[in-house]
Amino acid sequence: GENVEQHPSTLSVQEGDSAVIKCTYSDSASNYFPWYKQELGKRPQLIIDIRSNVGEKKDQRIAVTLNKTAKHFSLHITETQPEDSAVYFCAAVPGGGADGLTFGKGTHLIIQP
Amino acid sequence: DTAVSQTPKYLVTQMGNDKSIKCEQNLGHDTMYWYKQDSKKFLKIMFSYNNKELIINETVPNRFSPKSPDKAHLNLHINSLELGDSAVYFCASSQGLAGTYAYFGPGTRLTVT
Numbered sequence: 001g002e003n004v005e006q007h008p009s010t011l012s013v014q015e016g017d018s019a020v021i022k023c024t025y026s027d028s029a030s031n032y033f034p035w036y037k038q039e040l041g042k043r044p045q046l047i048i049d050i051r052s053n054v055g056e057k058k059d060q061r062i063a064v065t066l067n068k069t070a071k072h073f074s075l076h077i078t079e080t081q082p083e084d085s086a087v088y089f090c091a092a093v094p095g096g097g098a099d100g101l102t103f104g105k106g107t108h109l110i111i112q113p
Numbered sequence: 114d115t116a117v118s119q120t121p122k123y124l125v126t127q128m129g130n131d132k133s134i135k136c137e138q139n140l141g142h143d144t145m146y147w148y149k150q151d152s153k154k155f156l157k158i159m160f161s162y163n164n165k166e167l168i169i170n171e172t173v174p175n176r177f178s179p180k181s182p183d184k185a186h187l188n189l190h191i192n193s194l195e196l197g198d199s200a201v202y203f204c205a206s207s208q209g210l211a212g213t214y215a216y217f218g219p220g221t222r223l224t225v226t
Contacts, residue, residue, distance in 0.1 A: 038154075101156075103155070106155070
């Protein structure tokens with residue numbers, strides 16, 4: 001089955017700086033890669049996603065890049081703000097999709113004021 | 114208007130009991146899921162259910178059984194609860210089997226004593 005590795009497990013950055021979270025996946029047939037943000041005690045919420053036929057996608061301060069050859073994808077957050085503090089999960093949908101989302105282990109992003 | 118709802122929000126019970134968690138979605142999605150988030154925040158798929166087709170993660174004990182009375186509901190029944198079942202259980206839904214744009218419910222925190 002699919003295996004998703006996520007790094008780092010904790011990331012602390014100064015407010016206003018950029019943050020980068022990296023993930024790798026194992027199933028070359030995976031074709032959809034979402035990122036979820038989970039605030040303490042809340043549900044995971046989809047913040048951005050990318051499909052395998054696209055190399056980069058941007059939405060305001062967040063962007064995701066995908067390298068299919070290397071089987072890795074990354075989340076970039078620029079001009080970080082206190083409300084960006086949360087746990088971020090990357091995920092992949094294996095080929096066929098019927099197995100649901102396979103998640104990475106999460107990155108706790110801490111924005112220092 | 115809540116897209117994916119779960120009841121109860123908190124569930125405290127003793128070992129050996131049987132309990133159920135209910136999930137409803139009003140997004141018109143045709144695929145629903147149950148995910149388990151353990152104390153280390155790891156999110157893992159338990160089941161996906163689409164048009165009466167049930168796909169089970171092979172690591173899920175058969176004490177767990179999903180039941181879907183219709184396309185908008187997917188309930189989770191757990192028999193003979195064990196201490197290790199303590200976790201947050203999230204229901205989610207998406208359109209189609211590809212898992213895209215999966216929307217999560219608020220979660221049910223299950224504590225087994």
